[in-house]
Amino acid sequence: MRRLRPELLQWYGLFGAALAWSAQQVVGFGVAYADCTAASRRWGLDVVTWEIVLMVVGLTFALLAELAAVNVLLATHRLDYDDPPPQGRRHFFAYAAALGNLLFITAILLNGVGALSNATCRPA
Amino acid sequence: MSSVPYTQRVAKPNGWWGMVVFVATEATLFGTLIGSYYDLRFKTPRWPPTGVPDPKLAMPLILLGVLVSTSVPVQLASVFARAGRTGATQLSLLVALVVQSGYLAMQIHLYVDDLHRFSPQQSAYASIYFTLVGAHHAHVLVGVLLEAWLLLRLFGGNTAYRAVGVQGAAFYWHAVNALAVAVTLVQLSPSL
Amino acid sequence: MRSRTERLELIWHERPGLLGWLTTVDHKRIGLLYFFTTLVFFGAGGVEALLIRTQLAGPNGTVLSPEAFDQVMTMHGVTMIFLFIIPMTTGAFGNYLLPLMIGARDMAFPRLNALSYWLFLGSGVFLYAGLLMRKGPDCGWFCYTPLNTKEYDPGLNADFYALGLIFNSMSTTAGALNFIVTIFKLRAPGMSFNRMPLFVFAMLAVSFSLIFALPPLTTDLVFLELQRKVGFHFFDVVHGGDALLWQHLFWLFGHPEVYIIILPAMGIATSIIPTFAKRKMVAFPLVALAELLVAFIGFGVWGHHMFATGLSIGTLVFFAAASMMVVIPSTIQIYAWLFTVNLGRPEFRAPLLFIGGFIALFVIGGLSGIMFAAIPFDQATTDTYFVVAHFHFIIFGAAVFPILGGMYYWFPKVTGHMYHERSAQASFWVTFVGTLLTFFPMHIVGLLGMTRRVYTYHAGFGWDAYNLSETIGAFILAAGLLMIFANLLWSRFRGPPSGPDPFFGGTLEWTTASPPPPYNFPVIPTVTSPYPNWDRAQGELVLDLDHGHETPATTVRDGHLDEILKMPSESGWPIVLALAVTVLFIMLLTAHFVVAGIFAGVAGCVLVAWHVHEPAEA
Numbered sequence: 001m002r003r004l005r006p007e008l009l010q011w012y013g014l015f016g017a018a019l020a021w022s023a024q025q026v027v028g029f030g031v032a033y034a035d036c037t038a039a040s041r042r043w044g045l046d047v048v049t050w051e052i053v054l055m056v057v058g059l060t061f062a063l064l065a066e067l068a069a070v071n072v073l074l075a076t077h078r079l080d081y082d083d084p085p086p087q088g089r090r091h092f093f094a095y096a097a098a099l100g101n102l103l104f105i106t107a108i109l110l111n112g113v114g115a116l117s118n119a120t121c122r123p124a
Numbered sequence: 125m126s127s128v129p130y131t132q133r134v135a136k137p138n139g140w141w142g143m144v145v146f147v148a149t150e151a152t153l154f155g156t157l158i159g160s161y162y163d164l165r166f167k168t169p170r171w172p173p174t175g176v177p178d179p180k181l182a183m184p185l186i187l188l189g190v191l192v193s194t195s196v197p198v199q200l201a202s203v204f205a206r207a208g209r210t211g212a213t214q215l216s217l218l219v220a221l222v223v224q225s226g227y228l229a230m231q232i233h234l235y236v237d238d239l240h241r242f243s244p245q246q247s248a249y250a251s252i253y254f255t256l257v258g259a260h261h262a263h264v265l266v267g268v269l270l271e272a273w274l275l276l277r278l279f280g281g282n283t284a285y286r287a288v289g290v291q292g293a294a295f296y297w298h299a300v301n302a303l304a305v306a307v308t309l310v311q312l313s314p315s316l
Numbered sequence: 317m318r319s320r321t322e323r324l325e326l327i328w329h330e331r332p333g334l335l336g337w338l339t340t341v342d343h344k345r346i347g348l349l350y351f352f353t354t355l356v357f358f359g360a361g362g363v364e365a366l367l368i369r370t371q372l373a374g375p376n377g378t379v380l381s382p383e384a385f386d387q388v389m390t391m392h393g394v395t396m397i398f399l400f401i402i403p404m405t406t407g408a409f410g411n412y413l414l415p416l417m418i419g420a421r422d423m424a425f426p427r428l429n430a431l432s433y434w435l436f437l438g439s440g441v442f443l444y445a446g447l448l449m450r451k452g453p454d455c456g457w458f459c460y461t462p463l464n465t466k467e468y469d470p471g472l473n474a475d476f477y478a479l480g481l482i483f484n485s486m487s488t489t490a491g492a493l494n495f496i497v498t499i500f501k502l503r504a505p506g507m508s509f510n511r512m513p514l515f516v517f518a519m520l521a522v523s524f525s526l527i528f529a530l531p532p533l534t535t536d537l538v539f540l541e542l543q544r545k546v547g548f549h550f551f552d553v554v555h556g557g558d559a560l561l562w563q564h565l566f567w568l569f570g571h572p573e574v575y576i577i578i579l580p581a582m583g584i585a586t587s588i589i590p591t592f593a594k595r596k597m598v599a600f601p602l603v604a605l606a607e608l609l610v611a612f613i614g615f616g617v618w619g620h621h622m623f624a625t626g627l628s629i630g631t632l633v634f635f636a637a638a639s640m641m642v643v644i645p646s647t648i649q650i651y652a653w654l655f656t657v658n659l660g661r662p663e664f665r666a667p668l669l670f671i672g673g674f675i676a677l678f679v680i681g682g683l684s685g686i687m688f689a690a691i692p693f694d695q696a697t698t699d700t701y702f703v704v705a706h707f708h709f710i711i712f713g714a715a716v717f718p719i720l721g722g723m724y725y726w727f728p729k730v731t732g733h734m735y736h737e738r739s740a741q742a743s744f745w746v747t748f749v750g751t752l753l754t755f756f757p758m759h760i761v762g763l764l765g766m767t768r769r770v771y772t773y774h775a776g777f778g779w780d781a782y783n784l785s786e787t788i789g790a791f792i793l794a795a796g797l798l799m800i801f802a803n804l805l806w807s808r809f810r811g812p813p814s815g816p817d818p819f820f821g822g823t824l825e826w827t828t829a830s831p832p833p834p835y836n837f838p839v840i841p842t843v844t845s846p847y848p849n850w851d852r853a854q855g856e857l858v859l860d861l862d863h864g865h866e867t868p869a870t871t872v873r874d875g876h877l878d879e880i881l882k883m884p885s886e887s888g889w890p891i892v893l894a895l896a897v898t899v900l901f902i903m904l905l906t907a908h909f910v911v912a913g914i915f916a917g918v919a920g921c922v923l924v925a926w927h928v929h930e931p932a933e934a
Contacts, residue, residue, distance in 0.1 A: 018612060025616045025634055030162075032630040037166035047630065081601045082845045085508035085874035092510030096605035100645075103609065107641045114633030124629040124691050133879040135871045138424045138501050145493045145527060152531040156568070160535065160550070160561060168556050244548045248556035251548040255539070273924060285930040 006075065009068040010090045014097045016065025017104035024058040024108055028115055036121040047119045055112030062105045069097040139285075143292035147299040150263065154303050157256045158310050164248045171314055172249045176242045178315045183234065188308045191227050191264070192301045194220045198271075202294035205287040210278055213290060217275045220297070221268060228264050235261065253311060260307045263300050270296065321838050323862045328421070328834035330886045339886040341426035342834060346433050347412030348730075350403050353437055355801075357399035360444070362797070364392035366790055369754075373787035375775040385771035386454035387473070391447050393457030394477070397577070398484050399440045401715055405580030406491055406526075407436065409722060410519050412730065414495065416825035416832060417513050419504025419841045419848075421867035424497040427887050427926065428490055434894030435487035439480055442901060446476030453477035456769055458570060461551040461562035466544050475544060475905055478537040483901050485530045492526035495519055501869045501878075504824070506843040506853065508875040513823045513846050514597060517604045518583025521611040525576045528615065533569035536562060545907055560625060567618035575614040577711060579607060581718035582649060585671050588718075588725050589653050591821045592668040593660030596847055603652045606645035613642040623691050624698040632691060639689035646682060650675060665819075666740035670721025673748045677713025681706055684759065699769075702762030708755045720747065720800055727804060728814030732830040735807040743803060747796030753789025757782040822847030840868055843875070865931070882931035889926035896922055 031050045034040055076091035083091065165171050172178060201216035235257065244250040270293050277286055309316070318326070330336050330345070340346060367388050371379040380388060411429065415422055423429050446452040451472045455463050464474045499520050503512065512520075540562075542548040549555035551562050590597050597603055619627070619635030653675060662668065684706040688694045697703060727735050761782040766773060773779060817826040826849050828837050840859035845851035859868055865883045870876055896919040903912035 022616065025638065029619070029631055029634045032628065032634070034166050035630065036628045038169045039166040082511050084844070085510065089508045089510040089874060092601045092604075096601040099602060100605050100609055103613075103641055103644055107613075107637055110637035110640070111634055114637055115630055118629040118633055120630065121628050123626045124623060124632045124695070133869070134876075135501065135869070135878050138497050138869065138881070141497045141500055142425065142493060145496050149489055149493075149527050149531055152528050153535060156532045156535040156565060160539070160565070163558055163561050163564065164550070164556065167558050173556060244542075244546075246549075246555065248549045248558075251542070251550055251557075255542065255548070269920070273927075283930060289927075 006072060006090060007086070010072045010093050010097075013065050013069030013072055013101070014093050016068065017062035017097075017101040020058040020061035020065070021104040021107050021111075024054045024111055028054050028111055032115060032119075035119075048116065051112060051115040051119065055108060055116075058108040058112075059105065062101060062108055066098065066101040066105065069094045069101055073098050137288045137291065139288040139292050140295060143295045147296060151299065151303065154256075154259065154307065157252070157259060158306065161252050161256060161310055164252055168248070172242075173247045176247065176249060179312050181312060181315055184308055184312060187227055187230060188304055190223060191304050194223050194227075195298050195301050197223075198294045198297040202291045205282065205290035208282055208287070210282040213282065214275055214278050217271050217278075217290070221271050221275065224264065224268050224271070228261065228268060231261055231264070256307060257311055260300075260304060263303070267293070267297055267300050320860060320862045321833070324835040324838060325833065327862070327865055330834065336886070338891055339430075339888045341422070341430050341884060341886050341890075343411050343415050343423050343426065343429060344730075344832065344834075346429050347408050347410075349433050350407030350411060350436070353433075353440070354400050354404040354408060357395050357440060358404070361392055361395035361400055362794060364388045364395065366794060368392060369787040369790040371771065372773070372783050374784060375773055375780055377772045380771065382771045383454065386456075387447060387450070387452040389769060389771075390453045390456055390459075390477075391443070394443065394453060394481075396711070397457065397573070398481065399436075399443070401577050401711070401719075402488060403436050404719060405577075405584075405715075406488070406495070406519070406522060407433065409580060409584065409719070409726075410491075410495060410522075413515065413726065413825060414498060414519055415502070416828070416836055417516055417823050418499065418502060418507060419824050419837065419843060420498065420502040421836050421840075421861075422883055423494050424502055425494050427884050427890055428494050430887070430890035431893060432487045432491040432494065434891045435490065435897060436484065438894050438898040438901075439484035439487060442483055442898065443476060443480040446472065446480070451476060453480070458566055460566075461540075461559050464540060464544075464562075465551065472905065475541065478540045478544075479901050479905050482534055482537050483897070485534055486897070488526055489530055492523040495523040496527070499523070500872045502867060502881075503870050503875050504841050504843050505859070505868060505870055505877045506875055507870070509873055510601070511843055511846050511875070512604075514586035514600070514603055514607070515583040515823070517607045518579050518586070521607045522576050522579045522583075525572045525579070525611040525614070529569045529572035529576065531569075532565045536565035536569070539565075541904075560622070560627070563622050563625065564618070567621040568615075570621065571618045572611070572614045574707070574710070575610050577715045579611060581674070581715045582607060582610075584718040584722040584725075585653060585674060586649075587821075587823065588667045588671050588721055589656050590660075590847070591725075591819050592665060593657045593662045594820070595656055595660030596822070596850075598652045598655040598659065599648070600846065603649055606648045606652075609645040610642065613638060613645070617642055620688060620694065623688075623694040629691075636689050636691055640686070643682065643686050643689075646678075650679065666735070666737060666744060667721040667725035667819075669741055669744040670717050670724070673744060673751075674714055674717035674721070677709050677717060677751065680756075681709030681713055684709065697762060699767055700762035701758045701766045701768060704768055705755050705758035705762060708758070712755065713751055717747075717751075720744075720797075723800070723804060725819070726825075727807065728818050729825055729830050729832070731808050731811075732814060733807050733809075733811035734814040734818060735811060736803050739799065739803050743796055743799035745796075746799055747793060750789050750791075750793030750796050754786050754793050755789075757786050757789075761786075817849070820849075822850045824848050838862075884929070884931045887926070887929070889922055893919060893922045893926065 028051055031045060031047055035045050035047045072090050072094035076087055076094065079088050079091040081092040081095060082088060197216045197220040201213050204212040204216060242250050244254045274289050274293055330340055330342060367380060371377040371385060453476055454473045455469055455477065459474060459477055462468055499516060539550040543550055549557045551557045551559050553559060586597060586603060616638040617635050619632055620639045623632055724735055724740055761779050764778055766779050814830055816828060816830050824841060840861060841848060842853050844853040865885060866880050867883060868877055869879050869881050871878050896915055900912050900915040900919065903915060
């Protein structure tokens with residue numbers, strides 16, 4: 001397990017925030033879409049609650065991914081991005097992910113704020 | 125009949141990776157079919173529309189269980205092929221083939237039955253129902269043909285190439301079975 | 317006693333003449349087949365463009381009837397996207413260069429590679445058969461419902477569109493699959509993920525995008541054909557269908573498609589810049605990830621094509637947010653490119669000039685694009701020429717310019733001859749000026765209210781002068797392109813020999829002869845950096861692999877040698893299978909479903925015959 005940890009951290013750091021945003025994008029859009037159709041009255045959808053939960057859960061997973069990426073980055077900070085694998089490869093991905101994850105965190109926030117500010121069913 | 129053990133590679137073989145990528149496209153296809161099902165469903169107050177019976181639960185769920193259970197012989201076939209045990213591989217493939225063919229025959233019978241009761245030319249519900257379920261059956265048919273081909277080929281002995289073929293086919297079947305669960309649950313959802 | 321190169325030559329050479337081309341599985345020859353075929357389609361699309369521009373040069377044009385205009389305009393879009401740019405970047409550049417850049421002797425599935433080409437050719441012929449029969453697709457390249465239904469488009473036009481594109485997507489999917497497995501498994505020993513060239517990252521991003529983007533299009537087109545030919549109901553509201561379903565599925569494909577168009581161009585740019593700046597790419601890991609991020613985030617923005625459809629604001633904000641985010645990875649790349657040039661010692665030869673033009677045009681196109689992320693602005697400019705301006709700056713400026721630069725850049729490698737530098741630079745300036753003159757006025761005329769896809773317009777709106785200058789620009793642009801092709805053609809026969817590495821490039825293709833021998837590398841290199849030609853490795857491992865038709869496979873993440881692969885030789889089955897599939901699609905078009913089923917069976921038999929011959933045992 002101890003040998004596996006830096007590897008798992010690197011991959012979670014790379015994919016975690018991306019997957020969190022994807023889930024929020026698909027489910028958040030789906031719930032907002034269903035809200036404006038016949039379905040929502042039958043199923044009693046509460047868009048506001050859904051969007052809050054999605055944003056909070058999404059942010060949690062994304063921030064943890066960022067922590068993971070930064071952790072691996074610090075552990076490999078003496079290395080260059082083209083150094084021998086596995087450490088060099090982990091440094092490469094952690095370096096890229098540490099910056100890329102900020103993008104997904106911002107996107108999750110924007111999605112949440114946007115959805116909550118516009119949670120009525122009127123055309124754009 | 126030779127029994128050549130498989131090379132000592134560490135990574136998964138190319139053919140397996142190829143099957144994984146192919147399954148990714150097919151899974152995405154089913155994702156869009158299911159997404160379309162719900163898009164049409166959200167728009168429609170009565171689903172199924174009047175005159176169309178609600179889906180029955182028992183038979184489809186039993187058949188689903190039967191199909192998913194074939195993941196066991198199919199996985200065994202893959203393990204035996206890696207170990208170079210030709211006879212055992214063929215037996216496992218044959219067991220899977222028989223059960224899956226029986227499943228498919230039953231499903232086609234039910235499909236034709238449904239077509240007599242409601243027509244895709246009458247409603248969007250029926251259109252998406254027959255397309256989604258039909259796509260699933262088509263994938264089962266392809267899997268059956270692939271298995272039959274491998275079974276026949278193995279009479280010429282096991283080779284590393286054929287062993288990779290069995291591994292790829294096993295992955296395909298696990299994916300088809302997982303998709304079968306999704307498709308069945310979606311198709312049954314008005315009655316759940 | 318034969319030398320190593322003689323032995324390799326004997327093992328890897330293919331039969332000569334026409335039969336050799338029909339049965340080739342060599343990635344370089346398949347790349348060349350793609351290159352020339354896509355150039356023919358580029359010409360066709362270009363003629364269509366000039367017809368459109370001539371018709372629109374002045375008000376009340378009479379060059380094309382409305383029906384003819386609809387077909388020419390639709391085929392211009394379909395040709396350029398499906399028959400030119402994707403096959404050129406992936407099929408030609410990708411196929412030729414990828415194995416060379418990763419140190420392999422071929423792609424993972426050489427016969428599948430050949431099949432992708434023959435399927436591509438079949439689909440192109442199928443689509444153009446429609447146009448030549450005056451039943452060509454005429455509903456616009458995105459062919460919306462209800463315009464595409466039997467009520468409004470009763471002839472075969474929309475069926476050519478739907479079936480032609482399903483056919484084409486089979487080719488592209490096969491190609492993408494091949495690229496992914498090749499990139500994962502066939503990299504040279506030592507080439508772990510962090511040591512892959514940026515071009516390879518771009519190809520990986522494109523291939524994954526294609527795998528996930530094409531199925532929504534297929535679903536959409538299958539629904540359309542079922543509705544048109546068999547009477548199903550997916551898009552018609554009367555029977556419970558949803559007209560917007562077409563658009564959702566289309567743009568789920570269509571938006572990633574445009575990133576698919578631009579990513580290889582970014583890959584080409586990131587290959588040319590370090591060579592001519594004589595400096596490794598600044599922030600290499602960020603540029604690599606940016607290429608993957610653009611592709612990934614691009615899947616979440618499709619609704620921005622539907623801002624004017626009446627969907628609720630609560631759903632559309634997700635797409636507005638993602639559309640703003642997707643700009644950032646591209647911006648990171650632009651800064652990295654500019655820093656690399658600035659911090660290096662740049663030599664502005666023709667390839668780098670085209671990249672400079674690309675950056676300028678990409679910035680303009682990107683800025684007009686980001687404006688659409690603001691929903692109110694988008695609603696005001698939807699379906700106007702402002703959109704046409706935006707996407708032509710991106711597609712022509714940002715996707716085609718690197719292709720043109722790449723043609724010059726890799727010309728010495730592919731032909732062994734050097735192109736003529738002075739006239740190459742002149743050809744850049746003519747093309748660049750022509751591009752600006754053609755597409756910039758479209759921003760203005762769009763804001764002045766000129767709508768898209770109109771076959772003519774009346775005088776008095778203030779659009780005339782802009783349209784005329786666009787037409788003049790189009791002919792200047794065509795002249796620039798002709799200059800490029802004349803240069804390449806002349807240089808192919810009269811250019812001085814270039815040697816293996818005329819530009820001191822950093823990647824592996826420059827380490828072998830020009831043109832490369834059939835076996836690519838006499839010795840499989842061991843790699844320690846993404847610029848192996850600059851950072852020559854002193855690896856202990858030396859792989860000759862000169863006793864069989866072989867190339868090494870390595871582990872996916874870290875590039876450790878894993879096994880020696882046996883590669884298949886030339887085969888006639890790919891072209892035969894493509895022929896069977898072509899007949900299958902013709903039968904579907906003409907509603908001969910039973911015969912179509914028979915040909916599906918024939919295709920199955922061909923697949924069986926194909927797999928009877930297995931590459932020899934290890």
